[in-house]
Every structure is written in structure tokens, then in C-alpha cells.
Amino acid sequence: MKLFDLAxxxxxxxxxxxxxxxxxxxxxxxxxxxxxxxxxxxxxxxVGAANADQIPLTVIxxxxxxxxxxxxxxxxxxxxxxxxxxxxxxxTVTAQAGARIIDTAFMxxxxxxxxxxxAAGIPGSVGGAVFMNxxxxxxxxxxxxxxxxVMSAKGEFKTYTNEEMAFSYRHSLVQETDDxxxxxxxxxxxxxxxxxxxxxxxxxxxRQYKQPLxxxxxxxxxxxxxxxxxxxxxxxxxxxxxxxxxxxxxxxHAGFIVNKGxxxxxxxxxxxxxxxxxxxxEFGLDLETEVRIIGKPND
Numbered sequence: 001m002k003l004f005d006l007a008x009x010x011x012x013x014x015x016x017x018x019x020x021x022x023x024x025x026x027x028x029x030x031x032x033x034x035x036x037x038x039x040x041x042x043x044x045x046x047v048g049a050a051n052a053d054q055i056p057l058t059v060i061x062x063x064x065x066x067x068x069x070x071x072x073x074x075x076x077x078x079x080x081x082x083x084x085x086x087x088x089x090x091x092t093v094t095a096q097a098g099a100r101i102i103d104t105a106f107m108x109x110x111x112x113x114x115x116x117x118x119a120a121g122i123p124g125s126v127g128g129a130v131f132m133n134x135x136x137x138x139x140x141x142x143x144x145x146x147x148x149x150v151m152s153a154k155g156e157f158k159t160y161t162n163e164e165m166a167f168s169y170r171h172s173l174v175q176e177t178d179d180x181x182x183x184x185x186x187x188x189x190x191x192x193x194x195x196x197x198x199x200x201x202x203x204x205x206x207r208q209y210k211q212p213l214x215x216x217x218x219x220x221x222x223x224x225x226x227x228x229x230x231x232x233x234x235x236x237x238x239x240x241x242x243x244x245x246x247x248x249x250x251x252x253h254a255g256f257i258v259n260k261g262x263x264x265x266x267x268x269x270x271x272x273x274x275x276x277x278x279x280x281x282e283f284g285l286d287l288e289t290e291v292r293i294i295g296k297p298n299d
Contacts, residue, residue, distance in 0.1 A: 003033065003049040003076065011035065011042050019072065019295075022079060023063040024123065026216040027265040029072025029295060031058075036082045040182060043078065044155050047180070050076045057153070058294065059180050061098060061125030065132060065219050070265045071296035080127055083182075088113070092146065094185045097127030101134065101141075104186070109200060114191030115144045120200035121207040123219070127181035131174055132292070133167045137203050142167035146187035153178035170223055170290055212250040215258035221272060222255065223288045230287065231255040237278045244271045266298065 003013055013035050019028040033055075037043040050057040056075030060066060063079075080098035087094050088111045095104040101124055105116040118139025122129060129141045130148055142162065149159045158179070166173040174181060207213070222230045234240055234254040241251045246263030249271060250256040257271055276287045 001049075002052040003046075003055070006045055006049055009045065011037070011045065013076075019063070019068045019077070022060075023066055023068055023218075024216055025067060025218050025263070025265070025268060026259050027070070027263055027268060028068030029070045029265070029298070031072060031077035032074050033076045034079070035076065036079050038082050040083070040151070043080070043083070043180070043182075044151065046076065046078055047151065047153065047155050051154070059127075061128040061131075062100060062123060064123040064125075065128060065134070065291050067218055067265050067268055067291055067293045069269070069293070069295035070298040073295045080125065091188050091190060092185055093188060094183055095126040096183045097125060097130075097181045099126045100124070101126050101129040105200065108186070108188055109193060109196040112191055112193045112196070113188035114196050115188040116186060117196060117199045117203065121204045126184050130165075130181050130184050131172055132170055132290075133172050135170075137206070140167070142172075144186040144188060146185045148174075148184045149182045150174060150179035151182055153180075157182070210253055212252040212256050212258050215250075215260060216263075217250070217256050217258045218268075218291045220255050221257050221289060221291050222275075223290045225285050225287065228283070228285065233279055233283055233285075234275060237275075237282045239275055239278055242271065242274070244274070247271045249275065265295070269293070 013033050016030045017034040018030050020026050035046050058073050059078045061080050083096040083098035085096045086099050086104055086107045093108045101119045101122050105119040108116045118137050122134050122136055134141050145162050147159050231254040239249055240254040242249045245267030246261050247267035248258055248260045250258050279287050
């Protein structure tokens with residue numbers, strides 16, 4: 001396999017690694033092959049080797065808004081968290097895909113740049129935030145993005161403008177392509193560092209008060225249907241606190257599903273499907289998942 005030729009170049013390829021070690025839910029089956037590229041050159045070589053070996057390729061970031069099924073993922077899984085450089089120039093901040101969006105927001109704040117306060121508590125990576133157009137407390141990633149640099153499945157580089165990214169609610173262009181987000185540049189405004197940090201600290205305190213951060217979870221599970229809030233519907237349907245295996249609909253915030261101990265991805269998915277069925281029955285609405293679900297079921 002050409003994939004393992006990369007070991008001669010210092011690129012480590014691990015085999016049969018449980019992805020539960022990396023997901024925020026602490027669930028998920030193994031990756032057949034797993035690599036953590038240090039830079040774009042290593043990433044390009046890994047993508048090229050996967051193409052040459054004709055094996056499936058899956059790229060993930062901080063795995064905070066992700067459920068990986070218990071059967072794991074065939075082929076090569078690339079986790080980008082070691083590609084985490086953040087730079088500031090004038091009123092722009094450029095962050096590699098593996099950088100945490102939280103760290104990017106605080107870097108901006110510490111340089112007196114405003115526009116990313118909403119991201120103070122979002123645990124995902126910059127690549128994941130761009131991919132999902134992540135948002136919180138009235139702000140969305142698309143409002144700050146100036147451009148996004150990607151690599152195609154063939155290893156070619158391209159930069160998209162904000163308009164070309166076709167952002168919408170929890171959506172971006174790269175959900176429809178094989179492009180891998182490499183970095184994003186954020187265009188921000190000058191502000192008072194103390195005021196920016198105060199707002200970010202306030203939002204984080206609010207998050208700690210409202211969200212079940214004491215347990216592993218994938219964050220908000222469902223997209224918000226127009227004109228409705230998911231949490232209150234789940235409560236009215238009598239499902240808050242409902243538990244399947246180790247997965248529980250949170251008693252603190254009904255829009256979250258937490259791992260109370262020993263949960264499997266199947267527990268999560270069974271509870272998600274139960275909630276979807278009950279909400280459809282009670283309210284006539286089809287709840288879509290915000291969390292990304294990938295991988296294969298257990299054999």
C-alpha cells in the first residue's frame with residue numbers, strides 16, 4: 001500500500017484506533033487507518049496515497065458535533081487538529097482548519113478585534129465551524145468569514161469567497177463537494193479588548209448555566225425548525241430525561257443528548273430516532289439532525 005510508504009517520510013499511520021477517544025460523545029467504532037497530518041504538505045500526501053490505494057477517505061476536525069456509528073469507518077480517517085496555526089494581520093484573523101474556533105475567537109479578542117464573540121463557547125474546529133456554518137447566541141460563522149481555502153479530493157488548492165461558500169443555516173458549499181477545508185480568514189472590526197472579552201465571558205457563563213457541560217455530548221442535536229424551539233417540544237412530548245442505554249435526553253437542556261456513562265453510538269441514534277418519531281406524531285414536524293452522523297453500523 002502506498003499509504004504505508006508515507007511512514008518513511010515520518011507520517012504515522014495508525015490502524016484500528018477507537019474513534020471514541022476523539023469524539024465529544026465518547027462513542028464511536030474504530031478507524032481502519034488513522035493519521036494526524038502536521039501541515040498541508042502531509043495532508044496532500046495522505047490524500048494522494050488514499051487515492052492511489054483507492055481507499056475511502058474521511059476528514060474530521062475536533063469531532064464535537066459528530067456521531068460515529070459503532071461499526072467505525074473504513075479506509076483512512078484524517079483528523080486535522082494538529083493543523084492549528086492562527087495568525088493576525090490588521091483586522092483579519094486566519095486560522096488553519098484544525099484550530100479551535102474558541103481559540104480563534106479569543107485570539108481576535110486579545111488583539112482588540114470584534115465579530116467572533118458568538119464563538120466563545122463553540123467547541124468545534126475552524127474547519128468544522130465553516131463546514132456547518134456553526135452559530136450560537138445570535139451569531140454565525142458566515143458573518144465573520146471573508147474567504148476559505150480548501151483542497152479538493154484530487155489534492156488541488158482553491159480559495160472561495162464568502163459568497164461562493166453559499167452559507168445558510170447550518171450549511172455551506174463544502175457539504176456538497178469533496179473539498180477539505182484548510183483554513184479560513186475572518187474579517188473583523190476594531191473594538192475595545194475589555195468589552196469584547198467581557199461579552200465572551202458573559203456568553204460562556206450563560207452556556208455553563210444552560211447547557212449540560214458536565215457530561216459528554218455532541219452539543220445541540222437537532223436543527224431548529226422555523227417558528228419552533230426543539231427543547232420545549234421535547235419537554236411537551238414527555239421525553240426530557242428519557243434514557244436508552246447510557247444516552248439520556250438531558251434534564252438540564254432537552255435539546256442535548258448526554259452520555260451518562262457507557263453509552264454507545266447506537267444508544268444515541270436510537271434515542272434520536274425515538275425523539276424524531278414522537279415529535280412527528282405530536283407536532284407533525286420532521287426534526288433534522290444538526291449533528292453529523294457518519295460511519296457504519298456494527299456488524
